Amino acid sequence: MSRNRLILLVVLLSAASGVAVWAQRGGYVAPEERLPLPPPEQPIPYSHKKHVGELGLACTACHQTDDEGFQMQFPATETCMGCHSAIKIDSPHIQKLAEFAKSGEAVPWVQIYKASDFVWFAHDSHTQDVGVSCADCHGPVAEREQMFKEKSTNMVACMNCHTTHNAPNDCDFCHDPG
Numbered sequence: 001m002s003r004n005r006l007i008l009l010v011v012l013l014s015a016a017s018g019v020a021v022w023a024q025r026g027g028y029v030a031p032e033e034r035l036p037l038p039p040p041e042q043p044i045p046y047s048h049k050k051h052v053g054e055l056g057l058a059c060t061a062c063h064q065t066d067d068e069g070f071q072m073q074f075p076a077t078e079t080c081m082g083c084h085s086a087i088k089i090d091s092p093h094i095q096k097l098a099e100f101a102k103s104g105e106a107v108p109w110v111q112i113y114k115a116s117d118f119v120w121f122a123h124d125s126h127t128q129d130v131g132v133s134c135a136d137c138h139g140p141v142a143e144r145e146q147m148f149k150e151k152s153t154n155m156v157a158c159m160n161c162h163t164t165h166n167a168p169n170d171c172d173f174c175h176d177p178g
Contacts, residue, residue, distance in 0.1 A: 035149060035150055035151065035152060036148055036149065036150040037112075037148055037149040037150075038148060039112075039146035039147060039148035040110040040112065040148075041110070042109060042110055042146075042147075043096075043107055043108050043109065043110075044093050044096055044097055044107060045093055045146075046147075047144075047145050047146075048141045048142060048144045048145075048147055049142065049143055049144055049145050050145075052141060052142040053142035053143060059134045059141070062075035062079055062080075063075060065123050065124055068122070069122050069123065069124030069125070069128075070121065070122045070123065070124070071123065072123050074106070074107070074109045074111075076106070077097065077100050077101045077105075077106060077107055078101060080097055080101075080107075081097065081098065081101045084097060084098070085098075112147055112148065112149050113137070113138060113149060113153055114153075115153065118175060118176070119174055119175060120174050120175065120176060121174065130165060130167070132161075132165070136161070137151055137153065138150075138151060139151045158174065
């Protein structure tokens with residue numbers, strides 16, 4: 001390798017390291033991470049404040065992880081109907097929910113938090129193994145009439161949390177190197 005190429009490589013690697021440190025310290029905020037984001041329109045209004053804050057339902061009473069323990073699922077329509085077959089049945093929103101249940105169709109909820117496809121993330125590892133609360137990543141949901149993205153789930157936020165909890169921050173801990 002020529003001397004000029006070696007110098008260029010050293011300069012580029014130094015700049016990349018500097019940018020990574022700057023980003024980790026909060027110097028860069030991607031446009032999609034300028035929070036809070038407005039709440040999306042959901043097919044049926046749902047109040048976490050009512051269900052979690054006032055009635056005391058646990059997040060896991062409605063949201064279960066998939067079989068591998070990675071992604072939290074939206075509640076099955078039957079889960080909602082477990083209560084709403086007798087509660088507020090004259091509400092037009094509950095009637096819409098009942099129509100979804102009757103047709104066997106899932107309610108097309110709009111997802112608010114999502115890890116990138118190239119990130120390995122398991123809810124069970126965080127909530128069950130480490131004891132991170134849902135509110136740590138999703139904010140004070142029990143106080144919200146409408147759910148919206150209010151906490152960052154970008155790499156900087158995750159790395160800061162890993163540092164706080166003495167978890168590894170190696171690239172291949174969360175990213176597939178292959």
